[in-house]
Amino acid sequence: MPDTGRHYLAIPGPSVIPDRVLNAMHRPAPDIYAGALPEMVPALYDDLKALVRTRHHVAVYIANGHGAWEAANTNLFSRGDAALALVTGRFGEGWAQTAQALGVAVTRLDFGLRGAVRPARVEAALRADTERRIRVVLMSHVDTTTSVRNDIAAVRAAIDAADHPALLAVDGIASVGCDVVEMDRWGIDVLVGASQKGMMAPPGLGFVWLSDKARQAGQSSGWRTPYWDWTLRTQPELFYQRFGGTAPTHHLFALRASMDMILREEGLEAVWRRHARLARAVAAAFEVWGADPSADIWLNVPDPDSRSHAVTTVHFPTPMATRLRQWLQAHAGVTLGVGIGMVPEGDPGADGFLRIAHMGHVNMHMTLGVLGALEGAMAALGVAHTPGGAARAASVLAA
Numbered sequence: 001m002p003d004t005g006r007h008y009l010a011i012p013g014p015s016v017i018p019d020r021v022l023n024a025m026h027r028p029a030p031d032i033y034a035g036a037l038p039e040m041v042p043a044l045y046d047d048l049k050a051l052v053r054t055r056h057h058v059a060v061y062i063a064n065g066h067g068a069w070e071a072a073n074t075n076l077f078s079r080g081d082a083a084l085a086l087v088t089g090r091f092g093e094g095w096a097q098t099a100q101a102l103g104v105a106v107t108r109l110d111f112g113l114r115g116a117v118r119p120a121r122v123e124a125a126l127r128a129d130t131e132r133r134i135r136v137v138l139m140s141h142v143d144t145t146t147s148v149r150n151d152i153a154a155v156r157a158a159i160d161a162a163d164h165p166a167l168l169a170v171d172g173i174a175s176v177g178c179d180v181v182e183m184d185r186w187g188i189d190v191l192v193g194a195s196q197k198g199m200m201a202p203p204g205l206g207f208v209w210l211s212d213k214a215r216q217a218g219q220s221s222g223w224r225t226p227y228w229d230w231t232l233r234t235q236p237e238l239f240y241q242r243f244g245g246t247a248p249t250h251h252l253f254a255l256r257a258s259m260d261m262i263l264r265e266e267g268l269e270a271v272w273r274r275h276a277r278l279a280r281a282v283a284a285a286f287e288v289w290g291a292d293p294s295a296d297i298w299l300n301v302p303d304p305d306s307r308s309h310a311v312t313t314v315h316f317p318t319p320m321a322t323r324l325r326q327w328l329q330a331h332a333g334v335t336l337g338v339g340i341g342m343v344p345e346g347d348p349g350a351d352g353f354l355r356i357a358h359m360g361h362v363n364m365h366m367t368l369g370v371l372g373a374l375e376g377a378m379a380a381l382g383v384a385h386t387p388g389g390a391a392r393a394a395s396v397l398a399a
């Protein structure tokens, strides 16, 4: 197939980078001590806080999401501390493991791969912690592997109902800029993010938003090291120290452009609504295609209220997920995400899942293009399904 048209990388990160964001980086190295760059940064930090609806602080690291996890961990923990991890997929487990590697005693509550955290179990676990040893509750807002979205406010309510002092730390890497995130209203103490998903910039910046309470608590953390310490990074009057050294110059220009697009032009709430609509359209297509249970095509998350608006994990009968993905890449100019962590390692059922991203710089025709191409791929490969899913998605988006 000739390489015509523009290829669409529809994986859940890195997401599509708008041309404007790319172009914003195309410039000579700027002075990091004076001029446009340092002058731009204070307002950019205000925008980063507006993006997650917090009045508190944000620390920026030259790092990916794993680096942001580590930044949060080192400011929160000392060796021997206890944490409670709420796991709804591979990324929740991943954060728990990185804390464990620092000597944190992590207790997991596992909610499986197809549904959200159940707050009653969290409340019970915290009540059982009579010595109040648990320092932090760790969880993902959206787990990008399962596409489960958790109700953060409900978890905060469970912590409060147990009258437990634990901080609430949330991985928002896949939800910030896509799903509704209300850091202060939901009572989040620490929120981590990364630049390459809903924030529409290249990978390379990690974010840790933190409440005053978290900053206070962090002062006694044994793992705080000079580079990861969030204290100087959250002090607005500093520039060089704010980045622990040389600023990530071009990433900051990229972010300036993407924050303009999200906050000033489209508007944050419109961005949230767009993602919700695209996610609904994808779900509607799969409800049609999988209407006959013998097709064995289904959405991983049965409860619509627990589905991410940024990514949808779907099941196809083995080995069709892999074959569909390959066909789409070869013939349709679109790359979908592979399933991750949906079956035990080494299990041949691993190729039973696909992930469709609808994250960031995505519009109606892009998502309909993916769904139309997928319906074509099913026909081409003889995958049994009820036809009409793409048309159903179109009517959902037109409504």
Ligand SMILES: *Cc1c(COP(=O)(O)O)cnc(C)c1O
Residues within 6 Å of the ligand: 013, 064, 065, 066, 067, 091, 140, 142, 143, 144, 171, 172, 173, 174, 194, 203
């Ligand atoms: C992508 C992602 C990560 C990992 O981020 P990296 O930038 O790849 O390190 C962690 N958590 C969630 C929820 C993610 O979506």
